[in-house]
Amino acid sequence: MYKTLQKYFGYTSFYPLQEDIINEALGQRDVFVLMPTGGGKSLCYQLPALLLDGLTVVISPLIALMKDQVDGLLENGIPATFINSSLSYNEIEARRRSLSNKETKILYISPERLVMPEFLLFLQGLKVSLFAVDESHCISEWGHDFRPEYRQLKLLKERFPRVPVMALTATATPVVQADIITQLKLSGGKVFKASFNRKNLYYQIKPKENPYHQLLQYLDVRKKDSGIIYCQSRKTVESLASGLQTEGYRALPYHAGLTAEVRTENQERFIREDVEIIVATIAFGMGIDKPNVRYVIHYDLPKSIEGYYQETGRAGRDGLKSDCILFFSYGDKRKIEYFIDQKEDENEKQIAYKQLRELVSYCEGNVCRRRLLLAYFGEIFDESNCGSCDVCLEPKERFDGTIAAQKILSCVYRVGERFGINYVIDVLLGSKNQKVAQNQHDTTKTYGVGKEYRKSQWQAFIRELIVLGYVRLDGDKYPVLKLNEKSRDVLLRNEIVFLTRPEETPHIFKAEAGEDYDRTLFEQLRVLRKTMADREGVPPYVIFHDTSLKEMSTHYPQNVSDLLMISGMGERKLRRYGDAFLQEIVNYCKLHNIEPKPLLRKRPESLIKQPKASTVQTTLDLYKQCLTMHEIAKKRGLALSTISSHLERLILDGEDVSVDSMVEPEKQQRIMQTLKEMGMQTLTPIKEKLGDGYSYEEIRLVRAKMMREGEKEM
Ligand code: ADP
Ligand code: ZN
Numbered sequence: 001m002y003k004t005l006q007k008y009f010g011y012t013s014f015y016p017l018q019e020d021i022i023n024e025a026l027g028q029r030d031v032f033v034l035m036p037t038g039g040g041k042s043l044c045y046q047l048p049a050l051l052l053d054g055l056t057v058v059i060s061p062l063i064a065l066m067k068d069q070v071d072g073l074l075e076n077g078i079p080a081t082f083i084n085s086s087l088s089y090n091e092i093e094a095r096r097r098s099l100s101n102k103e104t105k106i107l108y109i110s111p112e113r114l115v116m117p118e119f120l121l122f123l124q125g126l127k128v129s130l131f132a133v134d135e136s137h138c139i140s141e142w143g144h145d146f147r148p149e150y151r152q153l154k155l156l157k158e159r160f161p162r163v164p165v166m167a168l169t170a171t172a173t174p175v176v177q178a179d180i181i182t183q184l185k186l187s188g189g190k191v192f193k194a195s196f197n198r199k200n201l202y203y204q205i206k207p208k209e210n211p212y213h214q215l216l217q218y219l220d221v222r223k224k225d226s227g228i229i230y231c232q233s234r235k236t237v238e239s240l241a242s243g244l245q246t247e248g249y250r251a252l253p254y255h256a257g258l259t260a261e262v263r264t265e266n267q268e269r270f271i272r273e274d275v276e277i278i279v280a281t282i283a284f285g286m287g288i289d290k291p292n293v294r295y296v297i298h299y300d301l302p303k304s305i306e307g308y309y310q311e312t313g314r315a316g317r318d319g320l321k322s323d324c325i326l327f328f329s330y331g332d333k334r335k336i337e338y339f340i341d342q343k344e345d346e347n348e349k350q351i352a353y354k355q356l357r358e359l360v361s362y363c364e365g366n367v368c369r370r371r372l373l374l375a376y377f378g379e380i381f382d383e384s385n386c387g388s389c390d391v392c393l394e395p396k397e398r399f400d401g402t403i404a405a406q407k408i409l410s411c412v413y414r415v416g417e418r419f420g421i422n423y424v425i426d427v428l429l430g431s432k433n434q435k436v437a438q439n440q441h442d443t444t445k446t447y448g449v450g451k452e453y454r455k456s457q458w459q460a461f462i463r464e465l466i467v468l469g470y471v472r473l474d475g476d477k478y479p480v481l482k483l484n485e486k487s488r489d490v491l492l493r494n495e496i497v498f499l500t501r502p503e504e505t506p507h508i509f510k511a512e513a514g515e516d517y518d519r520t521l522f523e524q525l526r527v528l529r530k531t532m533a534d535r536e537g538v539p540p541y542v543i544f545h546d547t548s549l550k551e552m553s554t555h556y557p558q559n560v561s562d563l564l565m566i567s568g569m570g571e572r573k574l575r576r577y578g579d580a581f582l583q584e585i586v587n588y589c590k591l592h593n594i595e596p597k598p599l600l601r602k603r604p605e606s607l608i609k610q611p612k613a614s615t616v617q618t619t620l621d622l623y624k625q626c627l628t629m630h631e632i633a634k635k636r637g638l639a640l641s642t643i644s645s646h647l648e649r650l651i652l653d654g655e656d657v658s659v660d661s662m663v664e665p666e667k668q669q670r671i672m673q674t675l676k677e678m679g680m681q682t683l684t685p686i687k688e689k690l691g692d693g694y695s696y697e698e699i700r701l702v703r704a705k706m707m708r709e710g711e712k713e714m
Contacts, residue, residue: 001019001022001047001051002369002482004047004051005043005047005518006049006570006572007047007571008047008048008050008076008077008078008401008570008571008572009043009076009266009568009570010076010548010566010567010569010570010573012224012567012569014040014043014192015040015043016039016195017033017035017039017192017194017661018040018043018044018047018247020190021033021044021046021192024049024116024166024190024591025044025045025048025052025130025164027052027127027166028129028164029188029189029190030134030164030165030166030186030187030188030189030190030378031164031167031186031189031190031192031193031467032166032167032177032180032181032190032191033166033168033169033179033188033192034167034168034192034193035189035192035193036124036170036194036195036196036197036198036312037198037313037314037317038198038314038316038317038319039194039315041134041168041170042584043130044132044163044164044166044168045058045168045518045714046073046264047104047132047276049078049105049129049130050078050105050281051128052130053094053127054126054127054128054129054130055099055102055104055105055106055107055126055127055128055129056105056106056107056128056129056130056131056132057107057109057114057128057130057422057531058107058108058128058131058132058134059109059110059111059114059131059132059133059134059137059153059389060108060109060110060134061110061111061134061135061138061147061149062111062135062152063086064264064267065086065288065289066082066084066110066637067082068106068271068289068415068538068539068542069082069108069537070106070108070331070542071536071539071542072538073541073571075538075573075576076570076572076573077570077571077572078105078106079103079104079105079106080104080105080106080107080108080125081095081098081104081106081108082107082109082190083095083096083107083108083109083110083113083115083642084108084109084110084113085112089118094684096683097124097684097685097710098685099126099534100125100126100182101684102127103683103684106525110149110181111147111149111150111152112149114153115149115152115155116483120159123435124159124160124571124711128160128163129163130163130164130165130166131156131160131163131164131165131166131492132165132166132167132168132523133153133165133166133167134158134186135166135168135169136150136167136180136184136289137145137169137176137180137213137429138150138170138365139153139179139180139183139184140175140179140180140183141177141179142173142176142179144361145171150624151183153183153184154184154185154526156184156185157184157187159187159440165184165186165189167180167184167186170313171310171378172357174378176627177191177567178319184689187251187360189506193313193693195374195379196309196373196374196379197374197379197381198312198313198316198318198371199388200316200319200322200388201312201316201322201323201324201388202321202323202389203324203369203388203389204323204324204326204369204371204389204682205310205325205330205363205369205390206325206327207327207328207456207460208325208327208328208329208332209329209456211299211327212240212243213326215229215297215299216242218295218705219244219249219324220296222294222295223249224275224276224523224526225294225295225669226270226273226276226290226292226293226294226296226378227275227276227277227278227293227296228277228278228284228293228295228296228297228311228315229277229278229279229280229284229293229296229297229299230280230298230299230300230302230311230330231279231280231281231286231299231300232281232296232300232301232335232336233281234257234281235254236299236300236674237253237254237255237279237280237281238253238255240279241253241277241298242277242677244277244279244327244491246527248307248453249276249277249360250274250275250276250277250280251275251276251277251279251546252266252269252270252275252278252279252281253266253278253279253280254266254267254278254279254281254284255280255281255284256281257585257649258355263294265559265651267284267288268292269560270288271288271289271290271539272533272534272540273530273533273539273540274541277334282302282303282307282311284336288314288318288540290314290317291317291318291321291545292317292318292320292515292540292546293314293315293317293326293539294315294320294322294323294543294604295315295322295325296311296312296314296315296322296323296324296325296711297324297326298311298312298324298326298327299327299329299380300327300330300332300335301326301329301332301333301359301360301363302359303335303336303352303355303356303359304355304356304358304359304375305358305373306355306376308326308359308362309373309377310577312324317340318547319341319547320546320547320550321585323458326681328361328363328578330421330459332496333356333360335479336356337353339620340352340353340356340463352421352448353534357375357520358559364463364467365391365467366391366396366500367620368381368385368386368391368392369377369386369388369389369390369391369392370386370388370392371386374592379608381712382695383660392529394500396500397500397501398498398499398501399498399499399501400496400497400498401461401494401497401498402490402494402496402497404450404453404461404499405461405465405490405497405499406490407428407446407449407450408424408428408458408461408462408465408471408493409465409470409471409483409487409490409491410445410491411427411428411444411446411448411450411481412424412471412481412482412483412487413491414427414441414444414445415427415441415444416492417483419480420473420478420479420480420481421462421473421481422459422460422668423435423436424462424481425450425455425458425459425462425507427442427446427447428443428446428448428449428450428458429446429448429451430442430448430451430460432654434536435466438604440693444581449683450646451463452567453502454502457502457643460500460502461502462481462500464496464499464500465499466556466581467483469486469496470484470486470487470490470497470526471483471484471486472484480547497644499614499641500644510520514527516526516554516556518553518556518594519553520555520588521552521553522549522550522553524584524588525549525552525553525581526540526549528584529543529544529549543573543577544573544577544581545568547567547568548566548567548568548569550568551567551599552566552581552585554597554599555596555597555598555686556585556588556589556596556597557582557585557592557599558585558586558589558596559582560574560578560582562596562598563578563581563582563600564597565599566599568608575652575653575654576707584670598602616646616649616650618636619632619636619643619647619650620646620655620657622635622636622649623629623647623650623657628649628661628662629643629644629662635701640695641697642695642696643697644696644697644700647662647701647704648700648701648703648704651701651704651705651708652704652707652708654708657685657707659697659701659704661699663698663701663702665694666697667694668702668705670690670694671686671690671698671699671702672702672706674686674689674690675699675702675703675706683696683699683700683703686708687699
């Protein structure tokens with residue numbers, strides 16, 4: 001298991017629960033996996049797929065994602081493919097043939113396709129060893145993303161009673177969870193629940209005062225990072241995106257008012273890192289799998305804690321530090337209430353109000369954000385300091401706020417306990433507001449006595465007094481401030497009230513805490529990665545994750561065995577990209593006189609400069625004596641296909657084996673052309689297209705040559 005983990009994925013250890021889950025799958029038992037985004041769900045079925053004999057079928061509703069997922073697997077040297085409605089009939093046929101020929105280990109498929117009777121029959125004719133149902137909450141009407149076509153997955157257990165099913169999700173509430181298990185008829189399988197704590201995410205709530213300015217200030221030191229900014233309305237999305245463009249940022253909008261093509265294109269450009277920023281309504285995110293989103297900003301208030309958790313969850317899937325920032329204002333709260341009021345259904349209305357109240361108290365509270373979030377999902381987090389939220393990192397200073405409290409409460413009294421927060425503040429600040437004059441409140445004793453604080457600071461004080469119980473808000477639609485017994489203690493009996501000291505400069509963002517890696521080199525490697533990704537037509541993260549680049553920019557690997565220590569460096573990636581990255585790093589070190597800092601991590605010997613199996617070596621020796629492929633096969637008494645696979649291996653390893661001496665140039669041309677047209681994963685369709693004049697061996701050698709030269713275009 002560990003060997004496979006290293007060889008294909010380049011990782012040295014498992015994330016929590018992965019190993020146990022994989023063991024269940026290898027033991028051919030049903031299993032239910034509940035893990036937050038970024039928890040590492042895919043590995044739970046991808047690794048067993050490699051170890052089990054037969055095919056693993058992954059059912060996923062996100063057609064747009066399948067190609068990137070498959071490309072990622074192919075980059076790791078794992079034979080995978082997908083079948084969905086984006087492919088032509090001929091392509092599907094070709095892929096089915098390669099499945100029949102057992103050339104593929106992992107098949108991604110949409111539920112609609114899977115349940116087609118004819119396709120089910122086809123699958124029954126193959127050896128399926130595992131079904132993985134991704135996003136399995138889609139099967140439940142109680143979930144937030146019900147998809148009717150998922151309902152039919154009940155069929156799996158009827159048609160494949162002996163094939164184990166792994167159900168995975170990131171969003172199950174207990175009801176949804178039970179529903180998934182019943183619907184899929186998972187029998188007696190274990191349930192694995194990972195913690196929903198996303199340790200690498202920093203949660204921060206900022207009073208929303210001058211949000212555009214606050215935003216620019218935040219972005220100023222993060223120009224190259226990828227991020228998502230969520231807004232409530234299309235209008236804000238559009239104006240914010242174009243504002244940022246004017247400021248020189250590469251930002252694109254995403255909302256339901258754009259055509260599907262524009263949406264797809266903008267999403268694609270974000271994933272491929274042609275732009276850094278997506279400004280979006282909450283419509284955005286389902287179905288994006290970009291691991292290095294470094295910040296998620298809620299420019300406006302989200303509608304519920306669940307939504308907020310899902311949206312912030314899109315940050316930092318790769319496990320690196322990322323920010324989740326929410327700009328909070330009561331004005332936004334009122335806007336959402338206004339929309340809730342428009343709802344017809346009374347029940348829906350009540351649910352929406354409840355969700356909003358929960359969210360607002362999350363924002364107002366002075367309790368660790370992480371603790372509150374996790375409590376919402378029924379998880380107890382009892383460390384006294386989480387180390388990564390604003391409440392824990394910047395504890396608010398308290399001061400004797402008795403006088404401020406008395407001013408507020410006395411003002412509430414003098415306006416007859418008939419007005420709301422903003423009105424009371426208007427009076428305190430001596431506002432020329434007509435309403436104040438009409439009510440003759442400009443003549444009361446408290447008029448204009450509060451000029452030492454700004455409006456937002458008075459708001460914060462009043463909110464805090466409410467939370468502390470010194471005054472209460474009465475009424476739903478136009479709530480008014482009312483006094484109570486505790487108010488009298490303050491007004492009449494001089495009870496001392498401690499309040500949070502207002503921030504002098506309320507919207508300064510701290511510069512990014514110094515992570516220890518070479519930023520210049522990191523940027524250089526990022527450029528190199530982008531060039532390669534564009535050449536291959538895949539997203540940059542498919543080549544290497546930021547985690548790998550950051551490790552390289554910390555340890556400066558100088559040779560192949562150093563490079564193998566880098567997380568994410570599997571065998572195939574080493575072969576394909578190792579040289580280019582090494583060269584960049586070695587040159588950089590020379591130029592800047594940098595000493596490498598070797599990374600000590602245990603790697604199995606087998607991976608470090610594999611000595612060639614002696615049988616491959618024998619083939620190489622004979623080749624060097626100028627024997628042809630046929631002659632080598634004859635001399636060794638081995639099949640031609642075996643010798644060609646030795647030669648393939650030697651070419652990929654960079655040995656001096658020339659394809660020109662074995663395949664005529666014109667033939668090479670045609671083979672390359674066909675490979676470019678049809679993709680390189682499977683040889684059968686290529687062979688069929690080329691016809692009898694071409695052998696598998698020839699195609700295989702030309703393919704190896706192309707891969708070696710890095711001219712692959714899929
Ligand atoms: P999920 O589907 O649960 O959101 P993914 O499967 O996309 O999570 O994995 C999240 C990230 O963690 C990916 O970048 C993946 O490559 C990485 N990852 C998964 N397992 C490991 C591991 N054992 N070691 C290091 N990185 C891992
Ligand atoms: Zn905290």
